[in-house]
Amino acid sequence: MAYLDVSDVTLTFKGIAALMGVSFTVEQGTIASLIGPNGAGKTSMLNCISGRYIPDGGAKGPCSITLDDECLLSLPAHKRTELGLSRTFQNIALFKGLSVLDNLMVGRHSQINYGLFSSIFYWGKTVRTEDKHRRRVEDVIDFLNLSPYRHHHAGRLPYGVQKRVELGRALAAEPKLILLDEPMAGMNLEETEDMARYILDIAEEWGVTVLLVEHDMGVVMDISDKVVVLDFGSKLAEGTPDEVQADPSVIAAYLGTEEETFTRR
Numbered sequence: 087m088a089y090l091d092v093s094d095v096t097l098t099f100k101g102i103a104a105l106m107g108v109s110f111t112v113e114q115g116t117i118a119s120l121i122g123p124n125g126a127g128k129t130s131m132l133n134c135i136s137g138r139y140i141p142d143g144g145a146k147g148p149c150s151i152t153l154d155d156e157c158l159l160s161l162p163a164h165k166r167t168e169l170g171l172s173r174t175f176q177n178i179a180l181f182k183g184l185s186v187l188d189n190l191m192v193g194r195h196s197q198i199n200y201g202l203f204s205s206i207f208y209w210g211k212t213v214r215t216e217d218k219h220r221r222r223v224e225d226v227i228d229f230l231n232l233s234p235y236r237h238h239h240a241g242r243l244p245y246g247v248q249k250r251v252e253l254g255r256a257l258a259a260e261p262k263l264i265l266l267d268e269p270m271a272g273m274n275l276e277e278t279e280d281m282a283r284y285i286l287d288i289a290e291e292w293g294v295t296v297l298l299v300e301h302d303m304g305v306v307m308d309i310s311d312k313v314v315v316l317d318f319g320s321k322l323a324e325g326t327p328d329e330v331q332a333d334p335s336v337i338a339a340y341l342g343t344e345e346e347t348f349t350r351r
């Protein structure tokens with residue numbers, strides 16, 4: 087079975103379908119992208135996987151979303167985080183009054199498993215665990231080149247750096263699967279290229295599986311192992327970037343007929 091297996095997911099809001107029987111798979115350690123026009127259902131799909139939305143049928147029917155063979159639907163969002171699922175949001179969701187370092191430490195929250203009792207009676211263990219959290223956060227700071235900003239208030243940083251901090255917070259949680267909702271939105275060319283490099287390294291060096299929602303087709307076609315195309319809540323195509331770019335239904339329905347739509351960087 088695939089690492090992430092989405093099978094026949096339907097989601098309706100007051101009778102209006104955001105997703106209609108969508109199925110796709112993502113293999114471990116790869117980068118998959120969800121693309122489609124505005125309102126196609128991309129963020130809704132990420133929300134179903136992360137636990138923000140519950141697909142129609144809930145947790146009782148046949149399981150429609152599994153991660154590493156584990157059914158996600160029966161788990162609340164925070165349990166999915168403990169299982170190794172982490173995400174970023176379309177609109178930056180940082181604690182703006184906290185430093186970069188503290189925002190990343192918040193990302194460690196799911197890994198903190200000691201309470202007041204053990205802090206008092208197993209002090210040594212607590213200190214060792216704290217060290218482990220610090221080390222992970224420092225690794226993330228180094229990886230994303232956030233050192234110059236570590237003590238800056240997140241809310242005062244340039245937009246592109248804030249997007250990087252948000253990625254860092256998701257990475258701090260030691261995810262196995264990371265969901266990225268438009269990580270390049272609003273970025274200039276240089277920031278976009280840097281972010282694309284980070285995403286490639288997250289998969290290749292850190293071994294994290296990536297599911298990306300992104301409107302920048304150049305980036306999507308360049309870095310994805312697989313592309314899934316949604317249109318009006320239904321899956322239109324699934325395949326390698328080359329297969330999807332050659333699919334007439336995709337060209338007609340979403341990408342238009344202009345050749346430069348698929349120009350690689």
Ligand SMILES: Nc1ncnc2c1ncn2[C@@H]1O[C@H](COP(=O)(O)OP(=O)(O)OP(=O)(O)O)[C@@H](O)[C@H]1O
Pocket residue numbers: 099103104122123124125126127128129130131
């Ligand atoms: N909480 C909600 N309540 C009602 N309708 C919703 C809700 N969330 C999403 N929808 C509807 O579901 C459909 C899919 O929306 P979604 O945000 O998933 O699309 P998208 O592909 O991510 O779009 P975009 O590229 O603009 O972010 C839209 O018609 C949207 O209005």
